[in-house]
Amino acid sequence: xxxxxxxxxxxxxxxxxxxxxxxxxxxxxxxxxxxxxxxxxxxxxxxxxxxxxxxxxxxxxxxxxxxxxxxxxxxxxxxxxxxxxxxxxxxxxxxxxxxxxxxxxxxxxxxxxxxxxxxxxxxxxxxxxxxxxxxxxxxxxxxxxxxxxxxxxxxxxxxxxxxxxxxxxxxxxxxxxxxxxxxxxxxxxxxxxxxxxxxxxxxxxxxxxxxxxxxxxxxxxxxxxxxxxxxxxxxxxxxxxxxxxxxxxxxxxxxxxxxxxxxx
Amino acid sequence: xxxxxxxxxxxxxxxxxxxxxxxxxxxxxxxxxxxxxxxxxxxxxxxxxxxxxxxxxxxxxxxxxxxxxxxxxxxxxxxxxxxxxxxxxxxxxxxxxxxxxxxxxxxxxxxxxxxxxxxxxxxxxxxxxxxxxxxxxxxxxxx
Numbered sequence: 406x407x408x409x410x411x412x413x414x415x416x417x418x419x420x421x422x423x424x425x426x427x428x429x430x431x432x433x434x435x436x437x438x439x440x441x442x443x444x445x446x447x448x449x450x451x452x453x454x455x456x457x458x459x460x461x462x463x464x465x466x467x468x469x470x471x472x473x474x475x476x477x478x479x480x481x482x483x484x485x486x487x488x489x490x491x492x493x494x495x496x497x498x499x500x501x502x503x504x505x506x507x508x509x510x511x512x513x514x515x516x517x518x519x520x521x522x523x524x525x526x527x528x529x530x531x532x533x534x535x536x537x538x539x540x541x542x543x544x545x546x547x548x549x550x551x552x553x554x555x556x557x558x559x560x561x562x563x564x565x566x567x568x569x570x571x572x573x574x575x576x577x578x579x580x581x582x583x584x585x586x587x588x589x590x591x592x593x594x595x596x597x598x599x600x601x602x603x604x605x606x607x608x609x610x611x612x613x614x615x616x617x618x619x620x621x622x623x624x625x626x627x628x629x630x631x632x633x634x635x636x637x638x639x640x641x642x643x644x645x646x647x648x649x650x651x652x653x654x655x656x657x658x659x660x661x662x663x664x665x666x667x668x669x
Numbered sequence: 670x671x672x673x674x675x676x677x678x679x680x681x682x683x684x685x686x687x688x689x690x691x692x693x694x695x696x697x698x699x700x701x702x703x704x705x706x707x708x709x710x711x712x713x714x715x716x717x718x719x720x721x722x723x724x725x726x727x728x729x730x731x732x733x734x735x736x737x738x739x740x741x742x743x744x745x746x747x748x749x750x751x752x753x754x755x756x757x758x759x760x761x762x763x764x765x766x767x768x769x770x771x772x773x774x775x776x777x778x779x780x781x782x783x784x785x786x787x788x789x790x791x792x793x794x795x796x797x798x799x800x801x802x803x804x805x806x807x808x809x810x811x812x
Binding site: 407408411412413414415416417418419420421423424427428429431432434435477478479480481482526528529530532534 | 674675676677678683708709715734735736737738739740741743744747750752753755757764765766767768769775779780781797
C-alpha cells in the first residue's frame, strides 16, 4: 500500500511520511541550525508527560537523553523516538453551543479562535519546508480572532507526527524565532513544571496517534480539569490553564489548523 | 538478478519525461505562457494554470536542496542498498526533482552541494536519473 501511495517517488526509494519529514527536517537543519539536540528535548519531554498518563501507550516506558541518542535511525535525520506511534483506537469530541454546554456535567472548553492555511504543495516541490509553513497564517488568523497573542497561552497541544513538526509549528506560531528552538526547549520548558507545557498527554509521539484528535481532545480535557496526575496546575507545578492552543497538520506540512480554547 | 524495485507508472502526462530518460535526456515541462519550468509533469501550470506546454531539456546540473538517508527498507527491493540517500535536487533550470544521490557516502552529502546527473540504465525500457557530486564549482551556475 505504501508503494501505491508513494507514486513514482517509490522508483527512487522514497516512501511515506517519515521520508518526507526527514527531507523537511534536513532542510531546516541547513537553514536555521536545528537538529537532533532540539528534537531530543521534544521526544524526552513528551515521554515525561506520558508517564503521568495511564492511557498512554508509552506509559511506564521512560525515555532518557541517552536512549534517544542511541535510538536507531529510521530515515536520517529522524530517529525512532522522533516518529509518532501507530495506534488503533478512537476519540470523540462533542461540539455544541455554549448555552447547551453550560447545562452539561463537564465544564465546557470554549473555542475562542480558529485559523487554517493549506499551502498544499508536495514536499519535493516545497521551498518552505523549513518555514514559514501553513502554521504562520493559520496561527495569525486564530490569534486575531481570539484577540490574544502567544504570550497569553498557558499550554500547547501540537500535532506531533514527528518531533520536527512540533518545533516548526511552534516557531511559525511565533513562540520563538527561527533557530531559537534549541534554547527555548532547554531546561524542561515543555515538561511538568515547565513554563510552556506541550503535549501533556504524551502526544502522538508517546500517548497515541489519533490524528488531530490527540491534541484537541487533550486541550479540551485540560481546560475541563479532567487529566488526573498530568493535570495542568498545582499537580504538575504549571499554570492552571485559562487558554490552550491546539494544532492540526496534514500531508508533509501541506496543511495546518490552529484552534484556541479557553475556560468558560 | 531481475530488477525488483518499483517501476514508474507511465501516463500521458509523464510519458515524455520517461521517454526522455531512455535517451539520457532530462525533459521538463515549461509553461508556454508564464515560463515556469515544472516537475512532476502535469496538464496545468501550477503557477498560472495555463495548459500551454513546451518541453525543455535540462543540462542535468543542480544543487542538493535537501536529502534524507534511508536506514529502513520500506520495499524489499531497497534492502541491499541501505543506507541510501534520497534527495530533492534543485536543477539549474528551476524545477525540484526527487532522486537519489550516488557516488558518495550518505554522510558526505550536504544541502546546496553541486551535483550532476548520472544515468542508470535499468534495462532496454528504463533509465533512471541519479545524481552525483559535481567536481568543483566551475561552470556551475550559482543558485
